[in-house]
Amino acid sequence: MPRPKPFIREQRLNTGVYMSNPIKMVAEMYPWVPFQKLLGIKIESYDDDYAEISIPFREELAGTPNVYHGGVIASLIDLTGALSAWSGHDDKKGMRASTVSLNVQYLSGAKGEGIVAKSRAVKRGKELVFCSIEVFSVTSNRLIAKGDIVYRIV
Amino acid sequence: MPRPKPFIREQRLNTGVYMSNPIKMVAEMYPWVPFQKLLGIKIESYDDDYAEISIPFREELAGTPNVYHGGVIASLIDLTGALSAWSGHDDKKGMRASTVSLNVQYLSGAKGEGIVAKSRAVKRGKELVFCSIEVFSVTSNRLIAKGDIVYRIV
Amino acid sequence: MPRPKPFIREQRLNTGVYMSNPIKMVAEMYPWVPFQKLLGIKIESYDDDYAEISIPFREELAGTPNVYHGGVIASLIDLTGALSAWSGHDDKKGMRASTVSLNVQYLSGAKGEGIVAKSRAVKRGKELVFCSIEVFSVTSNRLIAKGDIVYRIV
């Protein structure tokens, strides 16, 4: 549910460098959003309607020894979905955003290895963006969770 | 998705104190599960089929200034639902558990105040437990999110 | 996903009787919406943010002998949620509507008896209404499913 507008506004006061591309700025600031920083996210790539974000494994993120907590996976699904909604968004339509709803299915556990989420925005309405997200283990490359979000940008 | 079994086993090696009540032990260990410690959860209460867990506000958990990241709320829904499934569970039926699926609807934002989740396990099948969760802001006492999980204990 | 506007418009051509209360008209027309007629729905009651709708048992609605098909239950959750969103809606804000998303958890089966859904609209945003729905068996009065919808009226 990151709503980057305040960061954008703040940034505008300090520098003019991002003003020509607010979407790129959202992506560049993404790892600085406090909870996203706490998770240690790494943006792998993003393109129109697409985003790919990873989290290296740290024991602090575990629910059981060596296995990510379900909340970490849900968070990664939420924030990767959100970035795929931002990517390809026309900033003239507004820059205030939040997650409307989130669904996650947990398929298997990733043990002691990083995870990466890949999200695609499959439909853009006037305000709502529908995103489908899959989460893979980085080393063993197994599908460990899937989900979707409805994201709203106004 | 916490699967407390390993913690239980470990504990048994050290002390015998919890062996007579494994469910109570799950609850007492809950704030020590690494990611739950990172979130700073506080168990308010639990009883058969019920659990109530809060997270005091910290800027590290924000998605925008002063507002919880959606991932924090999803995590709280997951882990509070799980504790309500544990509460009232018959440990002789097994102690291995994981979340099957999670749904969250985001209703409004909590600004700079703590949140508390209240979960009820509304149905216990042979392996699956269905839990309904509501999240409130602590000071203004508004409903800020609701969700449900399907939890599996075997 | 019923979008009653066309029915409303049509009705206006014929009579003026409903013009003063479009929401009441939506409710009165509800059993005439073709698929809702096929299901044989019966509106039990509705009030601000609330609706209660039943379906008497018919073998045609079964998935296995004597048990409702999951699709019937999902449909009842959708359409009861929608009516609770209409109830209490300010018609001046618009009368075009559709379901954004639907979640259902199946808890137990109703055998050869009617079902009734009770829905509450728990949050109204500018366009989106969030509804929580429970489905009970009519005779044995057991909770057989629960769900929620996000509904949009513009």
Place this chain on the structure above:
Amino acid sequence: MPRPKPFIREQRLNTGVYMSNPIKMVAEMYPWVPFQKLLGIKIESYDDDYAEISIPFREELAGTPNVYHGGVIASLIDLTGALSAWSGHDDKKGMRASTVSLNVQYLSGAKGEGIVAKSRAVKRGKELVFCSIEVFSVTSNRLIAKGDIVYRIV
């Protein structure tokens, strides 16, 4: 939520023809399940972990003139997901089944044309099968909804 076992058992009493392939029998009986007959489903194809089922447009299935009711789409997602779970299932592991949970996102409306759902079972656990489903309009070939189910066969 179709639970075809009773049909299977009944069939066994009458003929021996299906006994060597119970999964094929589930598929062949699928259009006869009462509510699925009422919807007028047509099985397009199925293969291991995959199923494709269509519903030709009929005004009886409408929520607004010429547009499918959301309940029809939810039903199609449920029953197509279920068939993809059956396809590839080892019948020796059991033949009793029901839907655990269902999620649907409504992306756009199909106007006066048939719809077809395509489902893939992406994960088989010991009892639970996770299926992802997309629904397309047949003529205009647009993605009109997506969803997932958790299905249980024991």
